[in-house]
Amino acid sequence: MLTRYEAALAELTAQDLYRQTVTYRPLSATEVEDETGRRYVQLSANNYLGLTHEPAVLAAALAAVQQYGSGSGGARLTSGSHPLCAALEAELAAWKGTESALVFNTGYMANVGVISSLVGKGDVIFSDAFNHASIIDGCRLSGATVVVYRHADPQDLAARLAAVPCSGQRLIVTDGVFSMDGDIAPLPALAELARRYQALLCVDDAHAVGVLGGGKGTAAHFGLAGAVNVQIGTLSKALAAEGGYVAGSHTLIAYLRNKARSFIFTTAPTPAALAAAQAALRIIRQEPQRIRQLKTLAAELRQRLQAGGVAVLPGPTPILPLWVGRAEQALALAAQLRQDGLLVSAIRPPTVAPGSSRLRLTVSAAHTAAQLNDAADVIVKRWQEMGLPPHYQEK
Numbered sequence: 001m002l003t004r005y006e007a008a009l010a011e012l013t014a015q016d017l018y019r020q021t022v023t024y025r026p027l028s029a030t031e032v033e034d035e036t037g038r039r040y041v042q043l044s045a046n047n048y049l050g051l052t053h054e055p056a057v058l059a060a061a062l063a064a065v066q067q068y069g070s071g072s073g074g075a076r077l078t079s080g081s082h083p084l085c086a087a088l089e090a091e092l093a094a095w096k097g098t099e100s101a102l103v104f105n106t107g108y109m110a111n112v113g114v115i116s117s118l119v120g121k122g123d124v125i126f127s128d129a130f131n132h133a134s135i136i137d138g139c140r141l142s143g144a145t146v147v148v149y150r151h152a153d154p155q156d157l158a159a160r161l162a163a164v165p166c167s168g169q170r171l172i173v174t175d176g177v178f179s180m181d182g183d184i185a186p187l188p189a190l191a192e193l194a195r196r197y198q199a200l201l202c203v204d205d206a207h208a209v210g211v212l213g214g215g216k217g218t219a220a221h222f223g224l225a226g227a228v229n230v231q232i233g234t235l236s237k238a239l240a241a242e243g244g245y246v247a248g249s250h251t252l253i254a255y256l257r258n259k260a261r262s263f264i265f266t267t268a269p270t271p272a273a274l275a276a277a278q279a280a281l282r283i284i285r286q287e288p289q290r291i292r293q294l295k296t297l298a299a300e301l302r303q304r305l306q307a308g309g310v311a312v313l314p315g316p317t318p319i320l321p322l323w324v325g326r327a328e329q330a331l332a333l334a335a336q337l338r339q340d341g342l343l344v345s346a347i348r349p350p351t352v353a354p355g356s357s358r359l360r361l362t363v364s365a366a367h368t369a370a371q372l373n374d375a376a377d378v379i380v381k382r383w384q385e386m387g388l389p390p391h392y393q394e395k
């Protein structure tokens with residue numbers, strides 16, 4: 001019965017692509033402990049501002065559990081919508097400068113529900129080649145024609161917009177900050193093309209919220225908030241909770257509330273998650289110095305690694321991809337760094353293209369300069385021991 005799955009697993013193992021979960025106990029926003037009690041510096045989380053362990057965020061989550069219970073108990077359209085949902089949506093919309101916002105249970109569900117309900121058969125989606133898997137899944141589920149353009153390449157997008165006929169709706173969709181490369185989408189050029197072709201522009205700000213544009217995301221970073229029709233994001237990274245959201249016009253949000261199946265047919269987020277996200281959002285709005293600290297720490301780490309001959313991809317975000325190339329070398333380096341007390345993830349196909357395996361380091365505002373300086377020294381040493389080259393191979 002299961003031989004074909006056993007064979008598939010054996011094949012993954014042979015290719016160094018077998019995956020398993022490893023248990024680590026979080027000790028703080030930047031340290032974890034394994035089952036033997038060994039401690040590691042966490043350099044692979046998306047906890048950009050370290051707010052998962054911020055006292056005000058924890059207090060808000062605990063108070064919500066005590067006041068409202070552990071679970072939400074039902075879907076929002078059937079069991080009644082929780083006041084924490086309305087409060088968070090109002091604050092998200094105010095922060096983003098949009099008319100309205102809608103909360104989802106995860107960013108994954110937001111992408112799948114939004115894309116698949118906005119376009120369908122007869123419509124055409126133009127999707128960046130490096131977009132997140134949840135965008136890809138939303139595109140597939142929509143039934144629209146999907147045209148993939150070269151990563152962050154408006155010229156290629158322009159050529160495809162001109163070449164592919166569309167009698168329905170065009171949708172351009174991109175990560176704001178690309179999750180595995182850490183670069184920023186060329187939003188001004190995309191917005192101009194969207195305007196010219198009357199395409200909807202949808203940006204996924206999972207790694208941009210709390211990071212770019214004063215924390216408001218990619219559109220704010222470029223001063224283009226009015227040009228992005230659909231701003232999707234997650235509550236699970238810088239916002240330190242769990243969930244997703246979409247921000248946009250009244251019409252967009254009302255439509256999604258009626259049509260997005262991943263919103264309609266699921267139980268609402270838990271009170272704890274909603275309250276934690278709301279508390280985290282308030283801290284981001286009131287304490288912009290945390291974002292500046294994140295920027296400074298990330299730039300310093302990037303600079304140290306570059307100076308030490310490590311092939312770190314350039315970019316202004318706290319995502320630092322170290323270009324290794326082969327999957328088995330990425331795994332070997334990650335394993336060595338674990339021995340050294342650093343938790344760094346090896347990113348392999350199918351998450352990235354074959355031959356572009358890498359280590360992905362993420363910085364948090366909660367890291368100390370000492371943690372990151374020590375990490376840089378260790379990484380430089382191991383990089384040189386393995387004879388890895390100082391430059392990444394252009395894609």
Ligand SMILES: *Cc1c(COP(=O)(O)O)cnc(C)c1O
Binds near residue numbers: 109132175207234235
């Ligand atoms: C993490 C991520 C998501 C998914 O968000 P979750 O809340 O974790 O489901 C969506 N898009 C991008 C670009 C991401 O990196």
